[in-house]
Amino acid sequence: MIWNETKECMSRDEISNLQGKRLHALVSRVYHNVEFYRKKMQELGVEPGDIQTIEDIEKLPFTTYEDLRNAYPYGLLAVPKSEIVRVQASSGTTGKPKLLCYTRHDIDIWSECVARAMTMAGITKNDIIQVGYGYGLFTGGLGAHYGAENLGAVVIPMSTGNTKKLIDMMIDCEVTAIACTPSYLLHVAETLEQQGLVDKIKLKTAICGAEPWTDEMRKQIEKRLNIKAFDIYGLTEIMGPGVACDCECRKGLHIYEDHFFPEIIDPDTLKSRAHGELGELCITTLTKEGMPLLRYRTRDLTSLEYEKCGCGRTMARIQRFKGRSDDMLVIRGVNVFPSQVEHALLTVAGTTPNYFITVDRVNNNDTFDVAIEVEERFFSDEIKKLEKLRSDVEDAIHQVVGIKAKVKLVEPNALPHSEGKTKHVEDRRKLI
Amino acid sequence: MIIKQLSIFLENRPGTLNEALAILKGAGINISALSLADTSEFGLLRLIVDDPEKAKAAIRQAGYTSSVNEVVSMELKQEVGYLSGIIKKISEAGINVEYMYASSNSASGASMIIKTDDLEKTSKVVG
Numbered sequence: 162m163i164w165n166e167t168k169e170c171m172s173r174d175e176i177s178n179l180q181g182k183r184l185h186a187l188v189s190r191v192y193h194n195v196e197f198y199r200k201k202m203q204e205l206g207v208e209p210g211d212i213q214t215i216e217d218i219e220k221l222p223f224t225t226y227e228d229l230r231n232a233y234p235y236g237l238l239a240v241p242k243s244e245i246v247r248v249q250a251s252s253g254t255t256g257k258p259k260l261l262c263y264t265r266h267d268i269d270i271w272s273e274c275v276a277r278a279m280t281m282a283g284i285t286k287n288d289i290i291q292v293g294y295g296y297g298l299f300t301g302g303l304g305a306h307y308g309a310e311n312l313g314a315v316v317i318p319m320s321t322g323n324t325k326k327l328i329d330m331m332i333d334c335e336v337t338a339i340a341c342t343p344s345y346l347l348h349v350a351e352t353l354e355q356q357g358l359v360d361k362i363k364l365k366t367a368i369c370g371a372e373p374w375t376d377e378m379r380k381q382i383e384k385r386l387n388i389k390a391f392d393i394y395g396l397t398e399i400m401g402p403g404v405a406c407d408c409e410c411r412k413g414l415h416i417y418e419d420h421f422f423p424e425i426i427d428p429d430t431l432k433s434r435a436h437g438e439l440g441e442l443c444i445t446t447l448t449k450e451g452m453p454l455l456r457y458r459t460r461d462l463t464s465l466e467y468e469k470c471g472c473g474r475t476m477a478r479i480q481r482f483k484g485r486s487d488d489m490l491v492i493r494g495v496n497v498f499p500s501q502v503e504h505a506l507l508t509v510a511g512t513t514p515n516y517f518i519t520v521d522r523v524n525n526n527d528t529f530d531v532a533i534e535v536e537e538r539f540f541s542d543e544i545k546k547l548e549k550l551r552s553d554v555e556d557a558i559h560q561v562v563g564i565k566a567k568v569k570l571v572e573p574n575a576l577p578h579s580e581g582k583t584k585h586v587e588d589r590r591k592l593i
Numbered sequence: 594m595i596i597k598q599l600s601i602f603l604e605n606r607p608g609t610l611n612e613a614l615a616i617l618k619g620a621g622i623n624i625s626a627l628s629l630a631d632t633s634e635f636g637l638l639r640l641i642v643d644d645p646e647k648a649k650a651a652i653r654q655a656g657y658t659s660s661v662n663e664v665v666s667m668e669l670k671q672e673v674g675y676l677s678g679i680i681k682k683i684s685e686a687g688i689n690v691e692y693m694y695a696s697s698n699s700a701s702g703a704s705m706i707i708k709t710d711d712l713e714k715t716s717k718v719v720g
Contacts, residue, residue: 535602535635535658542600542662542708543691544630544637570635572604574656 164280164312165273168419169474173467176475180215180422183447188212188221191453194239197232198222198455215422218445219433223456229259229398237452238262245451250298251397251496258298261397262451268307270448271400274417275308278406281415281472282368282391284338286313293327293341293349294371294494296320300401301371301494305340308403314338321345324352331362338366340402342494343374343382343390347525350385359386368393370402371494372527373482375591394479398457399444405479410471413478420448423477424456425465428486439464441486442479460487490520490588493527495564499585502531502566505557509550510539517576518566521589529566531558534573595716596666597645598706602658603636613638613657620651626696626706641666641696641706665712667719669695669703676705679719683709686718 163169171179189209191198201222202208211220228237235242246265250258263271284290290309294301302320309316317334319327321341327349330336339346346367353359364386370393382390394414395402404421405414416423425440426433434440442459462485466478490497499518506513510533519530533554541547551568558566577584603609610629617624617640626641642648645661652659669675683690693707709715 537653537658537660540600540602540658540660542598542637542639542660544632545691547602547635547637548632570602572602572609572656573658575604 162280162283162285163473164277166473169277169415169417169476171419171475173475176418177215179419180447181213181217183419184215184218184422184445185209185212187445187447187449187453188455190239190450191455195237197228197237218422218424218456221445221455223431223443223458224454225458226259226398226460230257233257234260235262237454239453240264240450247303248298249300249303249397249401251300259398261300264450267400267449267451270420271304271403272307272311274400274420275304275403276311277417278391278393278403279308279312279314279338279340279368281406281408282338282366283389283409284309284312284314284366284368288312288337288366289315289317289334290338290340291317291319291327291331291336293319293321293339293345294402299494300395300397301340301342304395304401304403305368309340324349328352328356328358331364332358335363337363338368339364340368340393342371343369343378344372344493344522344525344527346382346386346390347378350382351525354385362386364388367391368406370394372491378525396459398454399446399459400449404444407478408470408472408474412470413466413480415470415474415476415478416444416465418476420446422447423465423479425463426458428458428460428462436467437464439483458486460485460489462486488586490518490586492520492529493564495562497529497562497564501561502558502585505561506533506554508561509553509557510536514539515573515576516585518586519589520587527590529564530569531566532569532571532576534576535570536573594666594720595663595712596641597661598664598708599640599642599645599648599652600660600662601638601640601652603638605631605634605636609636610638612655613652616651616655616657617642617648620647622648622651626694626704628692628694628706630692639692639694639706663712664706664708665715665719666696667705667707669705671702679705682718683707683715686714688715688718 192209207220244264245262247263250260292305296302367390379390393402393406395404405416407414422445424443428441442461442463443456446453462483464480469475503513514536515534517532521528554568623643628639630637649659649661689710691708697703
């Protein structure tokens with residue numbers, strides 16, 4: 162089944178044509194309504210009239226997450242605030258979040274894209290779907306919810322945090338599909354197994370995202386729950402979940418090119434890379450109204466495949482992610498930058514002590530450990546003061562990052578010190 | 594009497610106490626009282642030594658985090674209820690005890706090292 166065959170199966174010429182027209186309209190909008198883009202384009206000597214075809218995109222400036230942070234909260238709005246119907250946010254690299262604003266039309270497009278993704282996964286209006294993403298500023302919950310409603314399925318807005326209730330309702334309500342993070346779904350599988358309830362569920366399909374996962378995790382999910390699991394990709398800056406999703410052919414994630422123009426660039430020179438080559442994924446939001454972005458640098462490293470897919474869709478496919486061009490970690494579905502941890506340490510200790518972040522996956526749950534070296538200036542002969550330091554750091558990290566870390570105090574020189582760019586992170590999950 | 598105490602931060606793993614004591618030995622430091630407090634992840638070694646600043650310098654050079662701070666030392670008489678009487682006085686003075694540990698020395702028998710939230714007052718009360 163294809164949700165929107167006219168769009169999802171367009172010929173390459175038709176796609177390029179539509180993208181060119183939409184890009185031209187987009188550039189006119191941002192040039193006239195967003196000072197940030199007008200200035201950037203003027204610096205590059207580009208005017209809206211110079212952008213006629215999709216190939217002209219290379220003349221346009223890039224957008225980075227620093228730009229979004231600096232523009233917080235409304236700096237990149239391209240419409241009057243009265244046109245905005247929703248904001249969502251994702252955590253920033255330091256204290257302030259990145260705020261994204263949606264018009265009613267933006268929400269409609271989002272719901273359309275998620276409906277396309279769910280259809281790709283074989284979910285229809287006859288399904289009963291549990292949304293196990295958090296509802297709130299995080300895009301996962303509301304994004305999946307609106308998409309599933311658009312599809313016409315029965316939506317159960319579970320949100321996160323209560324596995325027992327999720328399982329009870331999964332069985333009682335005869336749930337056939339679930340949207341959540343892959344690691345959470347494995348946790349659900351484990352709980353079902355422990356309680357001997359796997360035979361009691363009617364689940365057929367899972368649509369998982371918000372964190373990187375391996376083929377091995379997918380195999381485990383499918384085998385243990387006897388379901389099909391699909392990979393959905395998205396990022397708050399662009400929209401939320403539903404920017405791309407994989408189909409039954411499993412040859413990469415189809416990106417909805419009529420709304421999101423993907424480019425692969427060299428992260429160092431910023432030059433475009435040829436089709437099929439590995440590089441950093443950049444996305445231009447062709448149809449977005451509220452806060453459109455030109456050539457947003459996702460920092461995700463991948464390549465694009467343009468050949469027509471066995472499923473009939475022509476939309477380009479994002480290949481397996483090969484890592485990041487920055488130091489961002491995704492822990493329990495949340496984006497975490499080492500700089501955020503530094504910021505938290507700074508607020509507690511005055512300056513940043515030497516620290517080391519260890520991320521691992523134990524029983525399918527991400528662990529997030531932060532070791533800090535105890536320096537004389539915050540050392541005390543009283544245990545309660547040291548314990549308070551530890552819990553203050555934990556609270557500060559929770560505040561900045563949004564998830565809890567386990568903080569450990571260690572002796573000076575216990576952590577790696579290195580010349581120049583100190584290594585502060587070890588990710589043992591081997592997801593790539 | 595208010596005296597100096599050396600505190601050393603130790604990780605909770607085999608060998609750390611031995612290393613710290615070896616450093617003090619190497620620096621010719623004599624230890625007259627010691628307390629090792631532990632949590633699930635780290636330990637705190639508190640010592641009364643003959644030369645706290647010299648000991649701290651040696652410990653610092655070896656890469657450990659330490660501090661020298663003040664505590665109250667009081668001699669204990671070998672009488673039933675003597676300690677109880679002293680603690681009662683501290684308590685009645687509204688002083689909060691953070692930690693305490695005992696030390697023995699051949700001159701006077703035993704003494705108690707005590708850290709409170711008001712050392713001056715504690716010293717007067719027990720003195």
